[in-house]
Amino acid sequence: NAGVTQTPKFQVLKTGQSMxxxxxxxxxxxxxxxxxxxxGMGLRLIxxxxxxxxxDQGEVPNGYNVSRSTTEDFPLRLxxxxxxxxxxxxxxxxxxxxxxGYTFGSGTRLTVV
Amino acid sequence: KNQVxxxxxxxxxxxxxxxxxxxxYTVSPFSNLRWYKQDTGxxxxxxxxxxxxxxxxxxxxxxxxxxxxxxxxxxxITASQLSDSASYICVVSSFxxxxxxxxxGTTLTVKP
Numbered sequence: 001n002a003g004v005t006q007t008p009k010f011q012v013l014k015t016g017q018s019m020x021x022x023x024x025x026x027x028x029x030x031x032x033x034x035x036x037x038x039x040g041m042g043l044r045l046i047x048x049x050x051x052x053x054x055x056d057q058g059e060v061p062n063g064y065n066v067s068r069s070t071t072e073d074f075p076l077r078l079x080x081x082x083x084x085x086x087x088x089x090x091x092x093x094x095x096x097x098x099x100x101g102y103t104f105g106s107g108t109r110l111t112v113v
Numbered sequence: 114k115n116q117v118x119x120x121x122x123x124x125x126x127x128x129x130x131x132x133x134x135x136x137x138y139t140v141s142p143f144s145n146l147r148w149y150k151q152d153t154g155x156x157x158x159x160x161x162x163x164x165x166x167x168x169x170x171x172x173x174x175x176x177x178x179x180x181x182x183x184x185x186x187x188x189x190i191t192a193s194q195l196s197d198s199a200s201y202i203c204v205v206s207s208f209x210x211x212x213x214x215x216x217x218g219t220t221l222t223v224k225p
Contacts, residue, residue: 040217042217043215044215058212104156104157106156
């Protein structure tokens with residue numbers, strides 16, 4: 001049981017480039033979400049999904065897109081990378097929005113130069 | 114504005130000692146409060162989850178308390194170990210508001 005798998009673990013992008021951060025879970029969780037964590041700051045919600053085909057914006061959605069075509073996968077797309085998007089990105093899933101069984105991935109460290 | 118405030122920001126203790134971390138929140142309406150442990154370079158790992166009716170929840174040497182009236186929670190770590198060195202994050206959820214609010218965390222360093 002792998003839990004929540006994020007790829008890549010590290011990425012360097014040039015300003016203006018686009019890329020997709022991958023997130024997959026094998027626990028059949030309905031609820032998935034993406035966070036970013038900046039140094040000295042708490043985790044901030046980017047986008048979330050309550051089930052396949054349903055996504056919604058979180059606290060800091062600008063510059064990011066998501067889709068949820070399957071229960072297992074929840075990719076995060078950076079449309080045109082900016083230095084302000086340099087951060088550590090975490091994907092998380094839970095059985096439901098109560099947060100029980102809430103599991104985080106190990107993170108993707110993204111640097112935009 | 115819904116907020117979660119954690120204190121202290123950082124804490125250094127000697128191995129074997131106990132410590133208590135604080136979390137005060139203004140999130141309303143309240144659904145649940147969770148404590149996470151985040152090791153450096155890793156994702157957060159859930160320690161406890163408490164709903165309105167629960168005022169104590171334990172997970173090994175970790176004991177969380179909740180006072181929903183005063184909107185305060187604490188995480189008590191007993192007989193600390195070097196492996197307890199990490200950031201501890203308090204998260205308060207409000208389902209009707211459709212969001213979870215994360216505190217900035219307390220960085221705990223346990224020294225031998």
